[in-house]
Amino acid sequence: RCHEPAPFGGHEVHLWDQYQKFRKQLSEYGDDASDQAKAIGSRLNQVDLTLFKSPWNVHYASFEPERKFSDLLFENADLFDAFVKMPNQGGYAFPYSYKPVKAGKTHVANENFNPDFFIRKRAKHDILVVEVKSEGDDSNRNKAKCRDGLKHFETLNARLKELGEPWRYHFYFLSPEDYTSFFGQVRA
Secondary structure (H helix, E strand, O other): OEOOOOOOOOHHHHHHHHHHHHHHHHHHHHHHOOHHHHHHHOOOOEOOOOOOOOOOOEOOOOOHHHHHHHHHHHHOHHHEEEEEEOOOOOOOOEEEEEOOOOOOOOOOEEEEEOOOEEEEEOOOOEEEEEEEOOOOOOOHHHHHHHHHHHHHHHHHHHHHHHOOOOOEEEEEEEOHHHHHHHHHHHHO
């Protein structure tokens, strides 16, 4: 998702131009367009600036569950002051650990976890931290991300409370079947 006009600079200008070429190719050639044009052109959507409540000029979702969640995020933009889709690496991260194999004894893997979305509720000091997964993705890795994410934000909230800060972080691990109830709870 993005908004126009595109306030891009540097390498972003070239990337934006490429996206526009793919979009044009898709509109001109339809099914005969290149696979890349179909993939990019069909996923590039202009968003009303009043709904684009992100500090960045592009909202990029890599996978279908993230794209579906993003669509609902924009549809429910009135519930939020701001939101950001974090990069897959290099954003806000915290450590987690898990056993890579479901059965048997293995070593423990220690990695960093970057949640997908940070969303500020309208007129509140509440930040909703959302990790989106595919339906039925209950791997050891994801169970550990959920477990350690809940603990991380519990610890963060306790420290914020000790400091007298009003901000609170609420961690959610969602799959597409959870989206409707998630937005319903936020709206309630």
